[in-house]
Amino acid sequence: MLRSEAYLRAILEHSADAIVTTDEAGNVAEWNPAAEHLFGWKREEILGKPAEGIWEEPEERRKLLRLIEKKGRVIDYETRVKSRDGRSIDVSVTMSQLRDESGKLLGTIGISKDIRRRKRLERELKRLAITDSLTGLYNRAHFNERVVEEVERAKRMKHPLSMALADLDGFKEYNDSQGHQAGDGALRKVGRAALTTLRRHVDLAFRYGGDEFVFIFPEVELEAGRTAAERLRARVEQEVGPAITSSIGVATMKDGMSSRELVRAADLAMYRAKAAGGNRVHS
Incomplete structure (x- = not known):
């Protein structure tokens, strides 16, 4: 069990993508270093806070949660979140439910990829095309x-x-x-x-x-x-x-x-x- 927990902690620490877990109430339960870098909040600042706070449009997160309830997992959902200083960030989110062995809902886990560079390129290509x-x-x-x-x-x-x-x-x-x-x-x-x-x-x-x-x-x-x-x-x-x-x-x-x-x-x-x-x- 200890080796397993250490392995999971290493994944969180070294992942290049922002990994955020929430509890059943929708509050942040885990926040890895990549999430700190992407969103700007330190782990100790954000733990226990509502995850909706990092979304540019909170309704987008609620929409995503409804999709997860139907499908169990959503892959590469493109949306916008906001950083600690209010900047808008284009991300691709993969999110799924977390359940224990009995099937009880524990919360969610979301992996966010920074796609700002790709979005800028897409916008520039669109501008050039027209x-x-x-x-x-x-x-x-x-x-x-x-x-x-x-x-x-x-x-x-x-x-x-x-x-x-x-x-x-x-x-x-x-x-x-x-x-x-x-x-x-x-x-x-x-x-x-x-x-x-x-x-x-x-x-x-x-x-x-x-x-x-x-x-x-x-x-x-x-x-x-x-x-x-x-x-x-x-x-x-x-x-x-x-x-x-x-x-x-x-x-x-x-x-x-x-x-x-x-x-x-x-x-x-x-x-x-x-x-x-x-x-x-x-x-």
Whole structure:
């Protein structure tokens, strides 16, 4: 028995993963050195305290306990806990019930792996997958997904939705005469103009392809959409004019309009702006 206890103590002491056991009441009964390192609390500080205290959302732990009651064990449950200083920590938790030889519930044992590095990498890969590397705006593939989502959301919430489609006037000539590096520099400036002009965390800006850009204005009627597009047109002219300007078409979703029809309406408005001489907003 003593050798067995010493063996288990050695596992707790030398495990690279945080191991936490709780008693039947949900209070911390064991807390190994890896748990001290991950969560920040010393063993003597946390023993006897409710284990819910280390979870960012206590309901997540209760949800996990309900799963364990059904399955006996849950493997690699990804969630967030919090450190002693309040930092959020992404972890993968494997947890099971502890029972004695008679089957009486004694508590739980949880093994937590720190997955912050993996989560950061996943977030960065996701960002790269939806971002145009030249301009920093969202890319065409992400637009194809988001436009459908935004149209459906606007219909569900009965909110207005406007869109602007911009084409750069004179870009081809500028690119041919000044070279691709200069052309790329102009596109980057247009991207910065969009990011600094539109409503942050509300409006959505995409590089549609080549020298075309598209912007989604949630909860915006046509006139407000035209105003936003005019601000953008003026900023583009300020950044890359007079050699390059922008023709922008604005459309607002009408009853029953699909995402494809909304794009088509903005596209037609953009061509009307081009036909009228460019460097203007049309709807």
